[in-house]
Amino acid sequence: MTKTLLAFGTIGVIEALIVLIAFAITVVLVILFFLLLLRNKKENIRLRLEVGKLADELEQVRKQKDTEKGDSFSGLR
Numbered sequence: 387m388t389k390t391l392l393a394f395g396t397i398g399v400i401e402a403l404i405v406l407i408a409f410a411i412t413v414v415l416v417i418l419f420f421l422l423l424l425r426n427k428k429e430n431i432r433l434r435l436e437v438g439k440l441a442d443e444l445e446q447v448r449k450q451k452d453t454e455k456g457d458s459f460s461g462l463r
Contacts (some may be wrong), residue, residue, distance in 0.1 A: 397405075
């Protein structure tokens, strides 16, 4: 009876292999997910810096146009 209980409670090589493969796949997927999150964060930071540079450039162009308009109006008077 003890042998029957032990045989019922223990796992075989195939079952252990299936569990290990499932665990390994889960770990690999979690690692890939976190790597993608990290890359996405870096990309977002890079894009925000680029948008900031473009906004500064646009502001400079607008100021330059305003000064040119002001100069042209003062010349008419």
